[in-house]
Amino acid sequence: MGFELSFGFILAMLVALLLSAFRILREYERGVVFQLGRFWKVKGPGLILIIPGIQQMVRVDLRTIVLDVPTQDVISRDNVSVKVNAVIYYRVLDAQKAIIQVEDYHAATSQLAQTTLRAVLGKHELDDMLAEREKLNSDIQQVLDAQTDAWGIKVANVEIKHVDLDESMIRAIARQAEAERERRAKVIHAEGELQASEKLMQAAAMLGREPGAMQLRYMQTLGAIAGDKSSTIVFPLPIELLQGLRERDRQA
Template sequence: MPGYFPLVILILLLIASSLRIVQEYERGVIFRLGRCVGARGPGIIFLIPGIERMQKVDLRVITMDVPTQEVITKDNVTVKVNAVVYFRVVNPVDSVIKVLDFVKATSQLSQTTLRSVLGQSELDELLSKRDAINQRLQHIIDEGTEPWGIKVSNVEVKDVELPPTMQRAMAAQAEAERERRAKLIHADGEFQAAKTLTEAANIISSNPATIQLRYLQTLKEIAANQSSTIIFPLPIDLIQPFVNMAGVFSNTNLRQGEENRTEPPQS
């Protein structure tokens, strides 16, 4: 029995070295004498010692930052843009045997695609149609990584850095646009006010008593200000007879003066 003890220990060591544990979010790609025989897992996997070898692949979503790229847009504006790419492995076997490092390869493809797509877009499109550009980037990168067993789920352009001169030009343009809109709104308000005043004048002119009510309302508004000066609007109808009388007296005096100047002197 003591002679078999080293052999038992050797067998136990071989068994222990042949067991592998694969997590739920992993898969193990098995190579048998250098030939890929598929992916296994999750759970406990037994490997034939000296014959089979396993390489683990993580299936979780990988978030990768695309370094800042200096891009010249279609309208010859130099901008600095960075992005973020979300992708995961959907075919562990292809991600191992068809590409050396799928993370590095996806990063390089994302950088070149970012420069290419933004170089074909204008600055206004880059600033206002960000969702459309993100979808184009995601579609192109996903097509490039599909043979590697990689699925790109989303691409987001994070930041667009403009030159200072372009920022000042855009600020001046935005200010001019706001001034134009303010002038249009002011002119439209004046037009509506003039139209409303015209309608009010037509209504008041049809009924003279309306102007008297408006006078009384004005007095009430003035009295509410607690002012020491009171302005009393006198209705024109009350002073109209006096104006007529003054006109008659002035005409009479004028005629008498003309008659006195035309009479010949008496000898």
């Protein structure tokens, strides 16, 4: 009786041990297998066999991971303090390097992203952070990708989400934008005056070629004044009449 119980217990243990040797890895998973503590091979996906007690397996997810970089205090090259946060998209390309070369590749990538974000943005001025985000995203991505390549990680994309400024700096930027709009308005007004003066010179040259043209223009002006309902009528005096009076006084 005791022998049968022992045999049944041993059989159950063998069956359980045999079942534990089989592992199923999904399409996006790989298994880094160590045999007696030494790296053996990368297995998966599908059904794989692991020898219990001799081999150990570490699962690695190959899907793209979205890493939210916490808000970082950055001082720009023009000594402006801003708070910047970003999001990073990366994935594991080499499961062996991701497990062997670094203790925790997710934490290591997160810390590296924070320091790289501060280092890269600190080399640029505030205007560049606000206006050239695409270039800054590319610069950060290239630096991260070069440093994480030894870990078997590919940084696919970096996006700066928010650049938070102090209230005083926001008011300063608003004043700067207002001054810029006023400058453009003055330039446009000056260009309009220049174009109007050029057209007036052309009109005066055309009217000066024909003496009768000035008289016709004079009659048109009188007609416009007569059609006005105002009680005050301004009667324009031709300049030619004044010139005639001056010449008669000289002759006298």
